[in-house]
Amino acid sequence: MASGSWAPPRLDDFILTDKLGSGTYAAVYKAYRRHNVREVVAVKCVSKRTLNKASVENLLTEIEILKAVHHPHILELKDFQWNQDYIFLITEYCPGGDLSRFIRSRRILPEKITQIFLQQLASALKCLYEKNISHLDLKPQNILLSGLDRPHLKLADFGFAQHMMSQDEPQALRGSPLYMAPEMVCSRHYDARVDLWSVGVILYALFSAEALFGKAPFASKSFSELEEKIRSDRTIELPTRPRVSLDCRDLLQGLLKRDPNERISFPDFFAHPFVDLEHMACAESLQKATSLVFEAVEKDGVGEHAAALTLYCRALDHFIPALHYEADVRRKQALRLKVNQYISRAEELKVLVSSSNKTLLMQGNTSRELLKEMAQDKPRLFAALEVASAAVAKDDEGMVFDALDLYQQSLGELLLMLSAEPAGRRRERLHSEIQTVMRRAEFLKEQIKTSDWKSSSLDQEALSESVRSSCSLQ
Structure with a gap:
């Protein structure tokens, strides 16, 4: 169908209005259902005159697939009709454009x-x-x-x-x-x-x-x-x-x-x-978040702060998408207040756990130095412990990303050393060192994550604003 400016085709039960786009074989119009609810749809009008054998096969395949597939991120085919001149595909209307x-x-x-x-x-x-x-x-x-x-x-x-x-x-x-x-x-x-x-x-x-x-x-x-x-x-x-x-x-x-x-x-x-x-934001996001936050509250109530923090982090990873998914304005506002409460509690727990972790880490300095003395005949183990010491120093300076990177480097090497280390005192100290460093590395990961929550929530809101602005420019 050429992209001329003539009137749209006639279709029973629908009023075709603005042309949304056109191509070689079809044009797409915005349309309204005539009776009952004035439902807004898009109607793809395929001119029979322009169809060759391959085009017909493609059209039939498109109808077959769209009828069989139902998914929130695949365009819904509501119906299809035909008359002497056209085949009509009636789909949901997408006001955001392409x-x-x-x-x-x-x-x-x-x-x-x-x-x-x-x-x-x-x-x-x-x-x-x-x-x-x-x-x-x-x-x-x-x-x-x-x-x-x-x-x-x-x-x-x-x-x-x-x-x-x-x-x-x-x-x-x-x-x-x-x-x-x-x-x-x-x-x-x-x-x-x-x-x-x-x-x-x-x-x-x-x-x-x-x-x-x-x-x-x-x-x-x-x-x-x-x-x-x-x-x-x-x-x-x-x-x-x-x-x-x-x-x-x-x-x-x-x-x-x-x-x-x-x-x-x-x-x-x-x-x-x-x-x-x-x-990703979906209908199950809130259910997943709620289940995790119940566990977090239980752990928090019995003083298991590290476990509670981990569970709050996991819950908030689902709460932020749930906030984006929620359509009802009142429920969204109530959910946002809850999310802010959980973020505040996670921040409080972060301080408690950080203080505890750092104390244990600093207390482990003497043990780490002793382990270095015991690793004089193991250059690779000694080097890994030096990296761990560098990570602690960066951690103490508040350089979170650098510290986490060094912790992860040292852990990779220390775990390899542990697998080859025979039973004995050095193996026991090495095992203890790995546990201490691993706890701190996991904590820093969660600390980085908490710093992203508020910006994630803002970005979800910014997405809606971006689309509104975009559509106003079209």
Whole structure:
């Protein structure tokens, strides 16, 4: 269908209004149900005149998949109808527009908001993966934002999607060249892993601020230039600026492997610490948080402060997403007050546990020095203990990140030394030293986490504000 300005098609039970977008075969309109509740929907109008055999097959596959898949981050197909001229797909309406437009309007996105979006996309892909479905056209234009107050991604446009099986024959090119995996272009033999490459390109180019690096890894001025870059064997280099977390960089490197056999697998992608599906905002977030906080209160009540702090930390990891997920204004405000109370108590426990841990650590200085004397014949053990001493010094200066890094380095070595150490007094002292250092390292991890809670909550709120601002610019 051409993108002319003529009147929209007529559809029984619906009033079609604003055109939301158009392409070769279809146009999408905002629409209202005529009777009863004035429900707002989107209607994809596919002109029968423009359909060839392949287009019909794609459309039927899209309808089949959308009817079979129900997921909070996949666009819901409410109904489909047809008349003499058109086939109509009636779906939920997403007032936030598509992700590409949102990114262009915002320019800069904090990494934590990027992570929220990525979690939602990964959650949708996990649902498809479990049903052996590949989207095959992942790009920002096919990812919609469901609303303004609680922006949820909705994966849309399943026109190229299919149930993936291993095939010996070359397959057709599907998708958009800029987001197309190299094996699609180079060999025409591909499988579901092409979707992982597309996620990598989206993350590289869009998810982190138009995105991380301002352009797609294969940004080109012509298709021939693009094809040449895709066919090249050169490793994709990630720019050093802007700085992103190690987890984010590690995920990008795993997704953007030219060889699909070297690319991160779907299970490893879903389990990756930057994706962190365990802590994404969902209907179960509040239930998980409440269960953990009950345990924390019990431990707190009997004076087990370290255990209580750990449980409060784990509970707050779910409370922050629950706060974002809650739609009711009153319940959200009540939940925010509770979260602030738990944060305050965690901060109090942090002081108590820190003081206790530091006292034990300083008391262990003499024991550590004695252990060094006993390790004169073990240069590697002596070096690991020196690193532990350096960690304690950084800890005493309040340099939390440096101290944690040194604690973890020393623990890696000390645990290896322990496994090779024969029974005796030195082994007993080494075991005690490892326990002391490990407790302090775990505490520092929780201390770093507590410093992120308030900013995490603010970032969740900032996401809603970003979408509102974005939509006002469209």
